[in-house]
Amino acid sequence: MLKTVEKLIIKWKSILPNSLRSLATTTTIDERELKNFEKHSESWWDQSNEGNALHSMNFLRVPFIRDGLIDTCLVNEKYRDTAVPLTGLKILDVGCGGGYLSEPLARLGGEVVGIDASNNLVTIAREHAGKDKTLNNLTYMVSSIEDFSSKNLEIFDAVVASEVIEHVNDQSRFVNECVKCLKPDGSIFLTTINKTFLSKLFAICVAETMGIVPVGTHEYDKFIEPHILQRMLEDSNCCTRIIHGMFYNYLTNNWSWVSDTSICYATHAVKVSS
Amino acid sequence: MLNAVLRKSFSKSACRRFASSTSLSSENHYDIIVAGGGMVGSTLACTLSKNPILSNRKILLLEASKEFNWKPTEKYSNRVVALNPNTRKLFEKIGFWKHIENVRYSPVCKIQAWDALSESMISFDSNNHVDEVAYIVENSLILYAANIENQSLHNLNIINDAKIKSCNLAIHEDEEIQVELENGASYTCELLLGCDGVNSKVREAMGVQYVGWNYKQMGLVATLNLSEDTEENRIAWQRYIPTGTIALLPLNTKQSSLVWCNTNENIKQLLKLSPEQFVDELNSALWKQYEKNDIVNQATKCLGSILKTLDAPANIMQQLPPSICSIEESSRAAFPLGFGHAANYIRKGVALVGDAAHRVHPLGGQGVNLGFGDICSLDEILGNAAYSGRKLNNLLDLRKYETARQRHNVPTMLALDGLQKLYTTDFTPVVLLRSLGLQLTHALTPVKRAIIEQASH
Ligand SMILES: Cc1cc2nc3c(=O)[nH]c(=O)nc-3n(C[C@H](O)[C@H](O)[C@H](O)COP(=O)(O)OP(=O)(O)OC[C@H]3O[C@@H](n4cnc5c(N)ncnc54)[C@H](O)[C@@H]3O)c2cc1C
Numbered sequence: 048m049l050k051t052v053e054k055l056i057i058k059w060k061s062i063l064p065n066s067l068r069s070l071a072t073t074t075t076i077d078e079r080e081l082k083n084f085e086k087h088s089e090s091w092w093d094q095s096n097e098g099n100a101l102h103s104m105n106f107l108r109v110p111f112i113r114d115g116l117i118d119t120c121l122v123n124e125k126y127r128d129t130a131v132p133l134t135g136l137k138i139l140d141v142g143c144g145g146g147y148l149s150e151p152l153a154r155l156g157g158e159v160v161g162i163d164a165s166n167n168l169v170t171i172a173r174e175h176a177g178k179d180k181t182l183n184n185l186t187y188m189v190s191s192i193e194d195f196s197s198k199n200l201e202i203f204d205a206v207v208a209s210e211v212i213e214h215v216n217d218q219s220r221f222v223n224e225c226v227k228c229l230k231p232d233g234s235i236f237l238t239t240i241n242k243t244f245l246s247k248l249f250a251i252c253v254a255e256t257m258g259i260v261p262v263g264t265h266e267y268d269k270f271i272e273p274h275i276l277q278r279m280l281e282d283s284n285c286c287t288r289i290i291h292g293m294f295y296n297y298l299t300n301n302w303s304w305v306s307d308t309s310i311c312y313a314t315h316a317v318k319v320s321s
Numbered sequence: 322m323l324n325a326v327l328r329k330s331f332s333k334s335a336c337r338r339f340a341s342s343t344s345l346s347s348e349n350h351y352d353i354i355v356a357g358g359g360m361v362g363s364t365l366a367c368t369l370s371k372n373p374i375l376s377n378r379k380i381l382l383l384e385a386s387k388e389f390n391w392k393p394t395e396k397y398s399n400r401v402v403a404l405n406p407n408t409r410k411l412f413e414k415i416g417f418w419k420h421i422e423n424v425r426y427s428p429v430c431k432i433q434a435w436d437a438l439s440e441s442m443i444s445f446d447s448n449n450h451v452d453e454v455a456y457i458v459e460n461s462l463i464l465y466a467a468n469i470e471n472q473s474l475h476n477l478n479i480i481n482d483a484k485i486k487s488c489n490l491a492i493h494e495d496e497e498i499q500v501e502l503e504n505g506a507s508y509t510c511e512l513l514l515g516c517d518g519v520n521s522k523v524r525e526a527m528g529v530q531y532v533g534w535n536y537k538q539m540g541l542v543a544t545l546n547l548s549e550d551t552e553e554n555r556i557a558w559q560r561y562i563p564t565g566t567i568a569l570l571p572l573n574t575k576q577s578s579l580v581w582c583n584t585n586e587n588i589k590q591l592l593k594l595s596p597e598q599f600v601d602e603l604n605s606a607l608w609k610q611y612e613k614n615d616i617v618n619q620a621t622k623c624l625g626s627i628l629k630t631l632d633a634p635a636n637i638m639q640q641l642p643p644s645i646c647s648i649e650e651s652s653r654a655a656f657p658l659g660f661g662h663a664a665n666y667i668r669k670g671v672a673l674v675g676d677a678a679h680r681v682h683p684l685g686g687q688g689v690n691l692g693f694g695d696i697c698s699l700d701e702i703l704g705n706a707a708y709s710g711r712k713l714n715n716l717l718d719l720r721k722y723e724t725a726r727q728r729h730n731v732p733t734m735l736a737l738d739g740l741q742k743l744y745t746t747d748f749t750p751v752v753l754l755r756s757l758g759l760q761l762t763h764a765l766t767p768v769k770r771a772i773i774e775q776a777s778h
């Protein structure tokens with residue numbers, strides 16, 4: 048009896064806020080943010096950009112995603128110790144930008160779909176991937192997450208949104224739309240910036256003056272504390288497995304895992320099967 | 322619609338494992354080209370081909386010389402190297418060691434070095450003769466083992482008689498690297514690994530700064546027959562004489578291999594001597610009591626007594642080096658010696674490995690071990706890169722290789738170069754210092770351990 052009531056509550060929770068939200072805002076896309084990204088779109092794959100922070104973040108986030116999928120037993124044993132451990136897994140990269148993260152995930156054997164709200168960036172991503180003929184398991188689309196999720200319910204084994212949630216409108220809806228695309232027991236991986244004094248100092252003041260990111264890339268109000276993000280994930284029926292702090296050393300262009308989450312962090316959550 | 326896209330690309334993914342070998346337009350394109358199939362190049366090609374993470378990569382090994390068809394004979398080859406324990410570990414992992422074991426190798430338990438101008442002596446052994454500090458193996462036997470293993474690898478293609486004329490290195494990220502041969506053939510790749518030795522073409526194409534000098538010395542090698550059939554021949558001997566060094570590396574209970582470093586003129590003379598005369602010269606160089614310098618002797622004795630009061634092992638029982646009765650027919654040969662180091666080992670899509678990057682004096686028997694150390698590092702770094710979905714030509718990964726190896730190679734090389742300079746002088750203060758140095762290193766176990774450890778990586 049009690050169980051059914053609980054289930055009902057969970058059901059209501061997931062339906063109710065959603066309908067309310069779609070009344071409040073119609074999209075998770077923030078036009079101002081989008082324009083800002085498009086402004087810098089040409090330089091995305093510049094040779095000199097090989098040393099940029101998003102690019103080198105792959106040294107942390109790709110293994111984070113790969114090992115997360117191994118640990119949650121989604122990776123097929125047969126492929127685990129090969130060059131293509133993600134073979135057979137469908138992965139959605141939300142807010143893929145120029146495809147920094149989509150490409151390595153596809154190289155690891157995943158069936159990757161990258162979506163981004165920016166037409167420019169998707170074109171650039173497509174062009175770049177086209178140069179590597181081995182990347183035939185990577186598709187890009189221009190779409191907002193909400194348009195995409197309505198047509199692709201419970202299709203993906205993993206959804207990735209790296210450095211995106213701090214740029215969207217209505218963050219809890221964004222999480223919810225991402226989770227909709229996930230199969231039960233599938234994994235969602237997010238990386239973003241915490242809302243602390245330190246993050247304001249480093250991610251905005253220092254990063255902008257040192258030229259690590261273009262001016263206006265980040266807006267403090269959209270930064271998000273780990274526990275708030277965890278709550279949003281719970282509300283979308285996901286159970287958080289890991290929250291790791293990430294630290295960027297500007298001088299060596301190296302990222303490392305740290306226990307302190309006060310600037311950047313990565314999280315991995317699993318969709319609970321109902 | 323997307324579902325259709327997914328399904329379509331899904332069926333493609335079944336062939337993805339071999340995508341790189343099938344989907345690329347040209348059959349002359351490889352993921353990795355290894356330039357030069359000497360000891361380092363052949364071992365590197367095998368190591369990478371056998372790395373399970375890289376097994377879907379197409380690898381090409383280009384070697385200038387004809388096909389290798391040396392078979393082990395009873396007679397030892399005159400070119401041998403002293404492999405360190407880490408190199409043995411690598412050889413066990415990639416399947417070389419079993420072939421070497423089946424033929425022959427000689428373990429060394431102790432390296433004994435002594436200075437001809439003073440009585441000081443230093444010995445390197447690990448935990449008192451229990452473990453082996455080095456293994457003497459013929460160069461050709463290593464190549465023989467590599468050849469057997471490499472034959473069976475489906476993802477490795479070996480081309481002999483393939484002398485590289487020039488390399489066109491990628492300037493732009495997506496441009497491939499092109500390697501052109503003297504015979505007109507040309508190949509492209511994502512990653513080019515230069516293992517083409519001291520006069521590397523790959524290094525030339527990279528245009529990196531290269532620091533090098535000649536020692537105006539040559540190394541003379543020969544296979545020696547010992548006077549007494551010793552029960553055990555497990556000690557590598559190294560004597561410092563004013564004109565250079567003599568090393569005796571054990572082969573079996575009756576034979577040792579010689580590496581005699583001397584001035585160019587002396588070596589030319591030594592090559593001309595009859596075998597009998599040569600043996601006399603060698604024995605006298607090994608046994609000759611050089612006029613010992615009084616000050617030096619006094620000082621070392623004095624230090625000896627101080628060390629004794631400190632309870633440190635001051636004077637080791639002086640074991641005697643073997644004496645030589647004859648040399649194997651026509652086993653004498655000589656090679657120029659030099660020092661060289663490339664300021665950079667890497668560029669986008671290119672890396673130097675082995676003697677192409679660094680050349681050392683054979684004093685410490687380190688030359689090729691440094692190259693095998695490079696291989697272990699590169700194997701790990703490239704494996705990690707591939708397992709994280711990065712392309713193999715990623716500059717950040719290659720830079721990691723460069724940093725790791727230079728951090729190890731440079732101090733070792735400078736130490737060896739310093740040793741060589743130190744030991745080719747009879748200027749008293751230097752002799753004094755070095756003999757005190759020898760005594761001290763002998764007594765100070767931690768220092769010796771550090772030297773052994775540095776030498777075995
Ligand atoms: C007298 C002497 C004694 C030594 N003793 C020791 C010792 O005791 N212990 C030790 O560890 N080391 C020793 N060394 C050093 C050791 O021999 C070298 O470190 C080792 O051979 C290096 O191997 P490598 O494969 O890097 O280079 P190499 O052996 O020089 O191999 C280079 C290969 O590349 C090929 N090549 C070159 N140019 C081209 C081209 N343009 N196109 C295609 N192929 C090309 C060559 O044919 C060759 O096969 C000694 C060296 C000397 C001279």
Ligand SMILES: C[S@@+](CC[C@H](N)C(=O)[O-])C[C@H]1O[C@@H](n2cnc3c(N)ncnc32)[C@H](O)[C@@H]1O
Nearest residue numbers: 075076142143144147163164165191192209210
């Ligand atoms: C900082 S970039 C991150 C790119 C990529 N994930 C990476 O880490 O390399 C953020 C991207 O999110 C996209 N984006 C922002 N809001 C979005 C939304 N609501 N739906 C889809 N994409 C969005 C932007 O266009 C931009 O390309």
